Amino acid sequence: MLTGKQKRFLRAEAHHLSPIFQVGKGGVNENMIKQIGEALEARELIKISILQNCEQDKDEVAEVICEGTNCEIVQQIGSIIVAYKESVENKKLELPKVK
Structure with a gap:
């Protein structure tokens, strides 16, 4: 579980990132979950965009x-x-320490 300070740090780090995945009409499927998992292992921090035609709730x-x-x-x-x-x-990001 991330603390408020850690989330603030990660939000600042993610500010300049562009979304690398788009969830569209088909919603989230097993293949997408697998790809997102691999991207998280490689990058640690990613943005995902949900398109307007996505049938699932955000x-x-x-x-x-x-x-x-x-x-x-x-x-x-x-x-x-x-x-x-x-x-x-x-490992690329060093999170602020929890006191």
Whole structure:
């Protein structure tokens, strides 16, 4: 579980990122979950865009992605989700320490 300070740090890091996945009409499927998991392992922090024609609710999409990839949802504003998962092999981000 991320603290407020850690989420703030991750939001600042994600500000300049562009979404690398788009959830469209088909919603979230197993293949997309697998690809998002691989991207999180490689990058740790990603943005996901939810298109207007997506039939699933935005909160539901975020929940399915979170459960499927075992990641943390840092932020969800409108149709953009910022997801974080600490990488095992490609550690890039150093989170602020918890006191």
